[in-house]
Amino acid sequence: MKKYCDISETLMAVYCQVFNGRPEKYLFDKDHRKKIAFSPFFTKKLLLSPSQFKSSECLDELIKLNSILNIKTADLIFFPVIIQRHWVLMCLNVLHSNMNLFDSLNLTPPEDSERMLKNLK
Numbered sequence: 824m825k826k827y828c829d830i831s832e833t834l835m836a837v838y839c840q841v842f843n844g845r846p847e848k849y850l851f852d853k854d855h856r857k858k859i860a861f862s863p864f865f866t867k868k869l870l871l872s873p874s875q876f877k878s879s880e881c882l883d884e885l886i887k888l889n890s891i892l893n894i895k896t897a898d899l900i901f902f903p904v905i906i907q908r909h910w911v912l913m914c915l916n917v918l919h920s921n922m923n924l925f926d927s928l929n930l931t932p933p934e935d936s937e938r939m940l941k942n943l944k
Contacts, residue, residue: 860901
């Protein structure tokens with residue numbers, strides 16, 4: 824097995840901010856932006872059990888990201904999550920109306936993958 828390093832939620836949040844950066848061409852035409860990544864802090868809130876989920880805790884990031892990137896124009900929406908010092912990526916593919924979970928080391932048990940994707944719906 825390949826060695827891998829720990830990726831903290833803070834580092835992944837910084838990456839998401841860079842990923843969502845505002846290159847000059849997007850300043851004038853937001854319709855060109857097709858990919859958006861939410862922070863792992865946001866994703867973690869979405870993955871709580873329904874009894875613990877509080878939508879009010881997600882609103883700030885959702886409103887801020889939507890005001891900058893216009894979420895409804897996105898083709899791919901990424902949700903990174905850290906699981907046992909390893910990150911996986913959930914992807915909402917709007918173009919093909921499906922959801923995927925990418926785990927480079929295949930460490931996520933199938934039942935956890937199903938639960939995460941179900942919670943994201």
